Amino acid sequence: MNKKIKNIALILCISFIYSSCETVDFGDVNDNPNGPTAAVTSQLLTGAEITVATVVTHMQGILYTQQLTEGQYPGWSRYTTLTANYNDYFTGSIQNLNRIIELNEAEATKDAAGAYGSNNNQIAVATIVRTFILQFMTDRWGGLPWTEGFQGIDNPQPKFDTQEELYTIMFTDIDYALSLIDASELNPVGDVIFDGDMDKWTLFANSLKMTMAMRISHVNPSLAQTKFEEVIASGDFISTNAQNIEYVYGSVDADDSPWADRWKTREDYILSVTMMESLRSELDPRLFKYAEPARDSIYPTPAFPGGADAAYVGAPNGEVNGNVPDYSFPPAFITYTVDTPTPIYTAAQMKFAMAEAAANGWNVGGSTAAVLFAEGITASMEAWGVDALDIAAYVATHPYTGINDIAYEKWVALYLNGPESWAEWRRFDYPVLVPSANAADPRIPVRDAYDSSVQDNNPDNYQAIITAQGADDLYTKLWWDVN
Structure with missing residues (x-):
């Protein structure tokens, strides 16, 4: 009986406290006097x-x-991410x-x-x-x-x-x-x-x-x-690189470059053999701008005069590339500098878009697909600091012959712009990419x-x-x- 009385008393007490809390106005005790009172x-x-x-x-x-x-922890390069939120x-x-x-x-x-x-x-x-x-x-x-x-x-x-x-x-x-x-x-x-x-x-x-x-x-x-x-x-x-749209970072951790964040404690990403060998086979001087020399290996059959490209080595896609110093990293001014801007839209992108539009017969202001194609290559190379004589030599040996030329050069120019390079590759279905042999389903998503x-x-x-x-x-x- 005493236990029942105690339980009843406890319930009544809790009920009283709860009902009191519902009617008490606590004023501004929970307001932050330094915080905004409305959306800013x-x-x-x-x-x-x-x-x-x-x-x-x-x-x-x-x-x-x-x-x-990827280096020793392949994921996306093996197409292992099956769903996304x-x-x-x-x-x-x-x-x-x-x-x-x-x-x-x-x-x-x-x-x-x-x-x-x-x-x-x-x-x-x-x-x-x-x-x-x-x-x-x-x-x-x-x-x-x-x-x-x-x-x-x-x-x-x-x-x-x-x-x-x-x-x-x-x-x-x-x-x-x-x-x-x-x-x-x-x-x-x-x-x-x-x-x-x-x-x-x-x-x-x-x-x-x-x-x-x-x-x-x-x-x-x-x-x-x-x-x-x-x-x-x-x-x-956008018609010149001076108009390129970039995301500019700060110098502190809260607003620095995501690329620099990725390289603070790990070295997970290396040049793909696909990109590296595409540049090498075309004698594309952007090879020396897109990559750093490998630290621990050399490429056995260099293509540039004097073997200038021997130290530039690409890694197999989707393999466990555990010894990453055997391969070339992206350029250090991107991966180790916290405030290097990231291009969003560039003159090269717009020139190639206009070249394609001209090939479609659209109005592009009086230019031609061939001229705009060459201007796109030039804009891309100039943005990466390629020497003018090297640009002229490459453009002279890579004239416009059809839509696949635009697709290829756009893929090269969109280096490190993942969303656009993936979307444009899907739209063109070019260049031909060989899926990773190490993927459970060897198809590129x-x-x-x-x-x-x-x-x-x-x-x-x-x-x-x-x-x-x-x-x-x-x-x-x-x-x-x-x-």
């Missing part, structure tokens, strides 16, 4: 823009297209960008948001960055939950938009962003890519638009031509499969997108990949 768009923008650096330095495409391979992009950078747009559009918040730059310029930059990240995502997975996404508990199982629908959305968004940009208005605060320079954001948007147009040129040539020629007509596109959580948490819409685009594996081609 400048902070959201900075956080989202960092994702651009992680995108352009993503290793997957670099390894799939055999520019680099896109949630971090949705809940991180894209959510931040959506919030910037919302705060600058809503009547109740746009005035406060305007303290961090004009509303329109903030919306434009957020939209451009969001489109850039979305293209990276859809070119990995295909269809994604987009128009019904970002609603939280109001719609926890959104439908997927197909990749074709996503590209339509991206073109609409990028054109809208371009229409909003006004360089005479206040620049966005927190812009770590261009420090608020809206002219450069126009250049970024047009570079993205040209890239998207070429991506769909085999599956929707009419739309691709229209969008590409809109950029040409604007006259606002052409997409990422969805993480298992998608099927578990959104089964009906998962099944709908798989029915629309094909089997959920690494080898189902995306909508624009029709070659």
